[in-house]
Structures are given as structure tokens and as C-alpha cells.
Amino acid sequence: MATNRPQKPSQGVDERDLRIIEEQLGRRPRGVVAVERRCPAGHPQVIKVYPLLGKEPFPTLFWLTCPEIVRQISRLEHEGWIERLEELIKGDPELRRRYHESHRTYIRERWQTLREEDKRWLEAHGLLEVFQRRGIGGLRDWDAVKCLHMHYAHYKARGENPIGEWIAERFAIRECS
Numbered sequence: 001m002a003t004n005r006p007q008k009p010s011q012g013v014d015e016r017d018l019r020i021i022e023e024q025l026g027r028r029p030r031g032v033v034a035v036e037r038r039c040p041a042g043h044p045q046v047i048k049v050y051p052l053l054g055k056e057p058f059p060t061l062f063w064l065t066c067p068e069i070v071r072q073i074s075r076l077e078h079e080g081w082i083e084r085l086e087e088l089i090k091g092d093p094e095l096r097r098r099y100h101e102s103h104r105t106y107i108r109e110r111w112q113t114l115r116e117e118d119k120r121w122l123e124a125h126g127l128l129e130v131f132q133r134r135g136i137g138g139l140r141d142w143d144a145v146k147c148l149h150m151h152y153a154h155y156k157a158r159g160e161n162p163i164g165e166w167i168a169e170r171f172a173i174r175e176c177s
Ligand SMILES: [Zn+2]
Pocket: 039, 041, 043, 044, 045, 066, 067, 068, 069, 175, 176
């Protein structure tokens, strides 16, 4: 097995976007596959990241990069909305069903994003479980919420995440203009 597997290059993302993302995140982003959504001000808001960086599985596909939105979502986390949403999921079979379906579509897209050679490499290294079983953001427990940022990013990119949708419907999350 090759030890120097090439890093998935950033596609459809120009140097200018990468520099802005670096400023937003405070580090050079690796494996950026696409800018999925932009703020009205034009800068990247949600990016898609390749699910395997070097030899490290990276099960979170979508990342919020806009600091303004990250800050607003962090505030909701500090107010206890992760735990409250987990309680809601427990008590609402329809929300739970939709949430699980969202894990499934995420898993499908994550797998389809991988190159064939990387799928074979993962299989050869016993890492398929990470990609076939773990849900949004690598969650082992499909009823857990863990982080609101990854759900909101998924919702903004694909519109099929009931946690992100729930946040969007109840809180006025502002985009930069
Ligand atoms: Zn923004």
C-alpha cells in the first residue's frame, strides 16, 4: 500500500476562497472539495471537505466557515440547545425518523464523494465502519446531536437536516450582508 497517497486536491475552489477560509478558520483548510454556500457578502459560508485526509478518516462533510454564523450557533449551544434537541428527538418519533433518514443520506453522499481507490484503501485498512455506520459528523449514536454547527452546515448545504431546519425556523440566524 502506498504510504504517500496524494491529498485530494481542492476542486472548484480558487486560491482566493482558500485564503478567506484560512482567515475564517484560523488555519489552512485541507481537502476542501467545494464552497457549498456563500453569505450575501460573497465569502464562503459552508464548505464541503473530502472525507479522508491523508490516512485520517474525516467523517464531517460540511463545515460552517462564516465566523458570524459560527458565533450565533455557538451561542445556541451555550444556551443548552444540544441537550434540549436530544430530548425533543427522544419524544418525537417523526422528528427522530427524519433525523435518522438525514444520517442515511449524509452517509450515502460521503461514500459517493470518495474516490474508488480510497474506498479500496479504507476497506483494506478495516476502516469501512466509520463510513458505513457513523452518521452526520461521525456520530456513532444516531439520536445524539453533539454539535449544532455541523447540522446547520448540512442544512444550509443540502436542506435535508431536521436539526438545522429546526434551528432555522426558530432562531433568526443572520447572514452577513
Ligand atoms: Zn458570513
